[in-house]
Amino acid sequence: MQLYPIESGNFKLDGGAMFGVVPKSLWQKTNPADANNMIDIAARCLLIEEGNRLILIDTGMGNKQSSKFFGYYHMWGDHTLDSSLKKHGFHRDDITDVFLTHLHFDHCGGSIKWNSDKTGYETAFKNAHFWTNNDHWQWAVKPNNREKASFLKENILPMQEFGQLKFTSLPSEDTLMKSELGFDIFFADGHTDKQMIPLIKYKDKTIAFMADLLPTVGHLPIPYVMGYDTRPLLTLNEKEKFLNLAASNNFYLFLEHDAHNEIITVTNTEKGVRLNETFTSQDIFL
Template sequence: MEFEPLIISSNFDYYNSIIMKIIPISAGNFHCDGGALFSVIPKKLWGKVYPADENNFTKLALRCLLIDYGEQKILIEAGIGNHFPEKHLQNNGVENENCLEESLKKNGYTTDDITDIIFTHLHWDHCTGAVKNRNGKLLPVFTNAKYWCSKKQWEHSKISNPREKAAYHKGVLDFIFKSGKLNLVENEGELFANIEVRFFDGHTPGQMIPFIRYEDKTVVYMADLIPTSTNIPLLWLAAYDLYPVKAMEEKELFLNETAKNGYILFFEHDFYTECVTVSKTEKGFVLKDKFTWLERG
């Protein structure tokens, strides 16, 4: 199957004439082992800043972001959906995995309203909720949406490696491919007006991170580039990063830019913290302000 060429709208005047709305949308929660979330950092340290339960489970959010541009409504990520057996849900402490539709409804939207879905990458907790399983038959959740993902990540998901293999749901990815609605992004740059995407390879090759210009600020959707606000110190990487040294180098460059330009970091996975700004100090990178999207100044 051939893909449509990457279409970048040139009608930016249209976008500039309407108000962009940014709305956090919940697709549920899940858990991972605290050791996996903080890798080589001892629990004696991370346990002071991110809570864990008696099973050492740390609670993570599946926080999508809706960008409402009037006729165009872009959703970043799609959560988990209903594809996984009970054992998988229990092992990953998954909660409310089918609440995405309800969360959209609470904010006045339906799944049919969504015109585009950006997948930062294709690990199960980021994209499988775009498809639903009804009695063994797969169906799209967002009937009018196109899907966007980096070409590099798409190709990587096909070859992957034994360590990462379980993170990709072949059935869902094949369904998305066959839908004919998948757009593979080859280059960094403006994907939609005021939404630039950039590629990072440390977590998984071709993770596509959205940088959203909103009023006079830049909001960066963190995905797994920095999973929680407590992962900001340089060495506090998650063990899920496929190439940790690369991930650390990318993180340092990114945090320098963040501190310099006052970016707002929006966390997909931090259950306790939605947004932060960052400062660079003698002790390294630290949180400057912490707030929810609604509370932002």
């Protein structure tokens, strides 16, 4: 197995929204804001090469939305999904599976693109299956008013229309189960219904792709929960459970949204689970 970080593009989000009820005087210590209260955010995906499978976890925002849409998110840097794939010797047509932690636009927008004459949409990975789970799919295609702006039908429905959609199994009791793609999944409902956190066995390590369960290093304290979460009290419990598991088992946490920290480990302290070490992907994947 080989793992590759895929940088699909950086953007900015309101720091207050990213930290919910936590005062700015606290969160700005780890996530400094600009003059407009915006903080740096990454859309860091992960590519798994194993046997004849090439699995991409999440796809970023993509580039098909309007300039007005992207104007809200203050894109910065020169990363693109295609250039990042090319850097590692791959093309989007090589991808066999796209595993989507959840269907919010910043995690799945890159899965769908305009067709050649911009009269409609098509999948951006023509040879891939797109993996979600049935409960989350129903949540996304019939969105609640809170999340309607995050579940964009043009990002979601073409996966089914082109016959490339697949559903993973759901756990009967525990929140952890093995997926059809070979890695374990931790299911979490606080951010959105049935978000999936992949746990990848890599050499002697477990790499956890944290998606929105732990957006940045600054979110390590249990009460530091995003204002975007639909069930913040549930997030508290899920995050505490997962971080204790990560500390006890020395998981390497791959951070999708932290623009300045790629991978971390955590440890138990008197104040709860806190940062232990930080790593670059080159430290771990080479």
